[in-house]
Amino acid sequence: MEYLQQLVFALVLGSSYALIAIGLTMVYGILKILHVAHAGIYTLGAYVGLLVVTHITRNFWAALLCGMVASGIAGVIIYRGVYYYILRRPRIVPLIVSIGIFAAMNEFYRLVFGPYQHAFPAKLRFPLVITPYFVITPRQLLIIALTAVFLLLLYLVYNRTKVGLAWQACSQDLSMAGAVGVPVDSAVALNFLLGSALAGAAGVLMAFYRNEVFPTMGNVVAYKAFVVVVLGGFGSIRGSVIAGLLLALVETFLGSLEWFEFPRDAIAFLVLVLVLMFRPRGLFGRL
Amino acid sequence: MRKLALGLLVLALVGFSVAAEETIKIGFFSPLTGFAAADGHAALTGAQIAVDFINAAGGIDGKTIELIYYDDAVKADQASAIARKLIEQHHVVIAISGSYSTPTRAAAKIFQEAGVPMISAYAIHPSIIETGDLIFRVGMGAPVEGVAGAHLAVEILGAKKIAVLTMDNDFGVSLSKWFVKTARELGAEIVFEKKFPLGEREFRAMLAQVRLKNPDLIWATGYYGEAAAIVSQARELGITAQILGQEGYDSPKFIELAGDASEGVIIVTDLNRDSEREIVQKFLAEYEKRAGHPADMVAASAFDAVKVAAYAISVAGTDPERIAEAINGIRHMYDVVTGPFYAFLGREAIRPVEVQVVKGGEFHFFHTFYEPWIIIPPEL
Incomplete structure (x- = not known):
């Protein structure tokens, strides 16, 4: 029964990994850019949520909505303001630019909001699940449920709408898609909007779950999401979700063992090395 | 014309060195950026309060204290570079670490080699004071x-x-x-x-x-x-x-x-917020006024490190060996926040826990x- 409880922890952790990795893999799928600044967008969502919660209303849903909107817009600004102009350069150029944006965002948060951790005093009524085998707290249930809803919506957008069709076309061949009349520019902008909004949602959710917001909260997320994307296969959303859950499962079970001395966060790096050595295209990648 | 210029230059140099003599320079480093930035800012504020209190009370023998501070970002290499800068460029009389164990240990080695005393405010690792006879600690050791x-x-x-x-x-x-x-x-x-x-x-x-x-x-x-x-x-x-x-x-x-x-x-x-000692309440009030939130032990320890440094300079002047001797000779120092310090044993402040x-x-x-x-x- 202890294992069931650990399974709940893994599910929550995996949901947070999946939410942040999806945006990263969506961007990579179309533009082939390793969008490191995505973790800065995640932090932005948390800070915007914090502003709402501390200045306007304690309502969690308001914070979530504002965080998602602000993150989505910031994502589009980064695309239209920066990436758009360097898409045709070698891939290393946007990568370095992206790292620069991420570092600048972190320093911006520190200058504006201070170096301190801030508590996240949002209010939310959500059910508590108690069974003889495990307990799911309201915040945990919220993360699992919201992730499921977002994934379902994303699935529908990808497979049932014209926008999704345009994304699929763009990810297969950007210039060909443009040639046959797909509005590439707005499709990519929408892709950034949605992917970044999901990262913002992850930021607000984790801020609420862990009750803290701080400038460097995206650092661990940045490389964890990268590992999840590599493991799942670049550009594969399904892969990112499954990889996120897998990584969380391994981390949770190994992390709970008393004799396991290896730091939990290092497991991700080990996974990264192994995947790159033996299956560089990841679990579901097309590469 | 050349003579005049030369004369002015000499005058300027003399004037500069006279001005430099007026202040006593204390070096300080703490993490103002990175994950420990909150502690770094708290330590800096605590140290500055001590400097301001001492200067307001007339400084040390009429000379004011100047705190020269740098950001080490909790990095050992950055702390080493700062230590060199404080020694070579600023010629500090004594240095204070408002940082964590890893950078403090790196800086301690350089201060010891250069013959400049250093006081660790709250870094707790035992090896810091083992660096040498010029390295002290006011915070509690691990x-x-x-x-x-x-x-x-x-x-x-x-x-x-x-x-x-x-x-x-x-x-x-x-x-x-x-x-x-x-x-x-x-x-x-x-x-x-x-x-x-x-x-x-x-x-x-x-x-x-x-x-x-x-x-x-x-x-x-x-x-x-x-x-x-x-x-x-x-x-x-x-x-x-x-x-x-x-x-x-x-x-x-x-x-x-x-x-x-x-x-x-x-x-x-090592900070008792309910202490009835005047210095504690005065410090807590001043810190809250400046920072906008209550003080913690990091700020209090940095405050005390400056107090100890100032005391040592006031009795020993600027000679490093004599400063070290003065700190080792401290007995029953009550004018500190995390004290009283009964003595310095093994270059460490002994005080109630x-x-x-x-x-x-x-x-x-x-x-x-x-x-x-x-x-x-x-x-x-």
Whole structure:
């Protein structure tokens, strides 16, 4: 029964990994850019949520909505303001630019909001699940449920709408898609909007779950999401979700063992090395 | 014309050196950026308050103190570079570390080699003062804090089964080493032991295992971010065991982040906020006025480090050997916040060890250790 409880922890952790990795893999799928600044967008969502919660209303849903909107817009600004102009350069150029944006965002948060951790005093009524085998707290249930809803919506957008069709076309061949009349520019902008909004949602959710917001909260997320994307296969959303859950499962079970001395966060790096050595295209990648 | 220019240059140089003689330069470094920036700013504010208090009271023999500070970002290489800069460019009389163990240790080596005394405000690793005869510490060392924690856990709180969670860095490892050793000697059983990396926020998997062992007390090392996560997640899992922390918890941020879960948490530290001594209340009020939030032990320790440095310079002048002698000669220094300092033994301040408890969302007095076998470092 202890294992069931650990399974709940893994599910929550995996949901947070999946939410942040999806945006990263969506961007990579179309533009082939390793969008490191995505973790800065995640932090932005948390800070915007914090502003709402501390200045306007304690309502969690308001914070979530504002965080998602602000993150989505910031994502589009980064695309239209920066990436758009360097898409045709070698891939290393946007990568370095992206790292620069991420570092600048972190320093911006520190200058504006201070170096301190801030508590996240949002209010939310959500059910508590108690069974003889495990307990799911309201915040945990919220993360699992919201992730499921977002994934379902994303699935529908990808497979049932014209926008999704345009994304699929763009990810297969950007210039060909443009040639046959797909509005590439707005499709990519929408892709950034949605992917970044999901990262913002992850930021607000984790801020609420862990009750803290701080400038460097995206650092661990940045490389964890990268590992999840590599493991799942670049550009594969399904892969990112499954990889996120897998990584969380391994981390949770190994992390709970008393004799396991290896730091939990290092497991991700080990996974990264192994995947790159033996299956560089990841679990579901097309590469 | 050339003569005039030369004369002006000489005059300027003389004037400059005279002006330079007017102030006494104290070097200072702390993390103003990076994950420890909050502590770095607190330490800097604490040190500046001490400098302002001393200057307002007439300085040292009529000379004012100037604090020259740099940001080390909790990085050893950056701290080394700062140490060189403070020595070679600024010619500081003495330096103060307002930083963590790893950068402090790196800087200590350079100050010792250059023959400049250094005082560590709150970095706790034992090897810092082992660097040499010019390196001092006003904060509590890890051995004292760990030993005091063990006495508190076993003798005062009556714990028999203890779980130990250790942050895997200089701070956590050295604290837990002495805690575990002493707790075992006092007859307690360590039922669970595990390390976690700095910055960890996900303790539920680990705590679920702790819950299975049903300990009466959890000794968990960490800075306030880790501490808040441990405490709130332990309570979320229904663990009711007493949680015992140390100076890493000693920040109003811990209570803010952990919320109601922080109630009843007990910590070993060196700042007694309920002290009736005038200097303590004066410092706490001034800090809150400047920073906008209550002071913590980091700020108080940096304040005291400046006080000790100023005292030493006032009796010994600027000669490094004599400054060291003056600090070693300190007896019953009452004009400090985390004291009184009874003496400096092995270049470490000997003072009562404070125990605080979180009550009503604030740290309050719980106990004070005066016993010599607890407050004097065990290696001495």
